[in-house]
Amino acid sequence: MFKHIRDDLDAVMERDPAARSRFEVACLYPGFHAIAFHRLANGLWRRNLRFLGRLVSQIARFVTGIEIHPGATIGRRFFIDHGNGVVIGETAEIGDGVTLYQNVTLGGVAPSVDSASQINVKRHPTLRDNVIVGSGAQVLGPITVNRCARIGANAVVVKDVAEGVTMVGVAAREAGRKLSETERERFAAYGIGANDLSDPVTRMIDALMDKVQSLSMRVEELEREHEDPEVGDSAENGAGESESRTRIPF
Template sequence: MSLKEEVENILMKDPAARSRAEVFLCYPGFHAILIYRVAHQLWETKSKFWRVVARSISQFGRFLTGIEIHPGAKIGSRLFIDHGLGVVIGETAEIGDDCVLYQGVTLGAQAAARMGALSRDTKRHPTLGNSVVVGSGAQILGGFVVGNNVQVASGSILLKEVPDDCIVVGVPGRVIFREGVRVSDPVPDIEAEAIKCLRDKLAKLEKQIERNQTVPMFEPTLTGVKRPSGGNLVHNGNVVHIGQGASAGTASSDAVDIFLHGAGI
């Protein structure tokens, strides 16, 4: 692939890119790919000496760009690494043509493959097909195949093979759309469910406190504190309304609902 084609690919895919000079000077993903191309050629010689040189070149690229690409990885044409910081591409990873990786993406190995020298010559990292888009912070772990035209949502952790034309979401990643048709229920939001459970429990506790106000309770013996017939405490002439919070429970719950919906939870 020519240098010009790499630059034109970024100009086409990134609306923030204004000129070829800007891409050449200011895009770490572009720099990382150039450095990888050189290192990969040396790695393919299979010479121990040149492989050490290849690793050294890759290490320089890592310091320069914040992107770690092992020279043994196989990368097709027109890969666009957007922003790029924290991207890791392992030794046996393979990437097809016209793929896009965002910052923080890991193409790594699963725990079972991390056995040192015993797993050295095995397929440990994923293979991406053509036109795959991997969102920021996503991890694809294992030596399986991700098909063509697959989109992996930001923050997902993908641990198994995915067919063509799918959208993957969640931890662990699962297919929710295939060929434009939903094949799975929406991913539940565990944090939202926890907040709702806490809200419901708080409402029940407020009602229980309100009911218990009619039950004789332990009378405080502190000086200046007494309980009148209304059930509220009086301290130095100031009335402390015990049941005041319970009456506001409905408004509080409504506010929580508004927050949850407004936050997209």
């Protein structure tokens, strides 16, 4: 447990440029307090001291504004930045090096089984190593967000996310290009480090607008020809005259 707490302190120092010392993080960072409480609550939960585990998690929620169910599985070097409003459900699984921002929900959906059998059924997402989830994002259901993926702010993710991609929008769609290996290892605050990040919906709308504009110009040309048929006739007469001029008399 204490080894995990040391790793969590190091994670904050690596990813938050505002952190000046481990002592400051340990005393003043609610995200660190929440994960420290969770390490204790999860230990109690795994020893079947379920009530005590929930009690510790509720104390942590009151103190930090972050709700982590004691049954959630969280790996090493976990970092919750700012943290207020973060919710992590019971069957959520989080790998190593994961970063969450404020108001993120790793939420569950009702499993398609009888209500009497819902205990211990996987209902919450799995986040693989080095995933970054931006503020306000909702990751819902027993889906998998694969390694080094990034979830943009306020995105709603309800399907599996491939490795090394960035998801934005409601419902979330893949944005921009797939991250290179170098970019995957580099931390990006709020998950938006790629310079070419763009909203896929915006790209689609831009393409449609370009098509509409070209069609509109063509319609205007056809309307002008319909309103002034002499334009078409003059074009034909001009072609006829040029042809007659080129004839060779015999």
